[in-house]
Amino acid sequence: MSNVPAPEVKVLELKLDPQDVALSEIGIVVKAEQLSAIAPSAASSSEKPPVSSWKVFTSTFVTIFLAELGDKTQMSTLLMSAEFHKPWVIFAGAGTALVATTLIGVWVGQWLSTRLSPRTLDVAAGILLALISAWLVWDVVQL
Incomplete structure (x- = not known):
């Protein structure tokens, strides 16, 4: 057996504020929605086909649902429900x-x-989203 030292492993620990994570999550969801709305457009910018109410509802529901999963609002309601034991009042x-x-x-x-x-x-x-992203990256780099 050789006496070769094991490679040194460095662990990078990132500490993110939940609000920063929420802002970036919102930015990602909003940008994804904007891209999905732009991608299929074949009509000219002055001539948009009508969008069904069901499609608008579904798009809105999915966007907000995904943005709220694991958000601080959901965590707050979870903790309040656990503390007060009145789930319907919290709901x-x-x-x-x-x-x-x-x-x-x-x-x-x-x-x-x-x-x-x-x-x-x-x-x-x-x-605005680019500025928020730059700010979040700057915060992470400063750690």
Whole structure:
């Protein structure tokens, strides 16, 4: 047997704030939705085919469902349910809060759509997500 030393193994430990992870998760889901909406478009930008309500509902449900899985909101409701042992009260409170925040998002989105073009909103969202991504990468590199 030779006396060759074993290679040194270095472990990189990353500490991420749950809020940072949630922001990046939201960015990934939003960007995936934007790409899936853009990819199949064969019509010109001025001539869009009508989109069925069912398709919009399904797209919205899947996007929000995936974004909320493992999110801090879900963890909070899990912990509150375990602490207070009143799951239906927690469900009603969390559901009402999610409906309220969704209404705010829909109203703000509707308001923005009357003032800005979809292209401007897409570019602004892309720039915002790029800045958030750069900020998260900078945080990780600084560890």
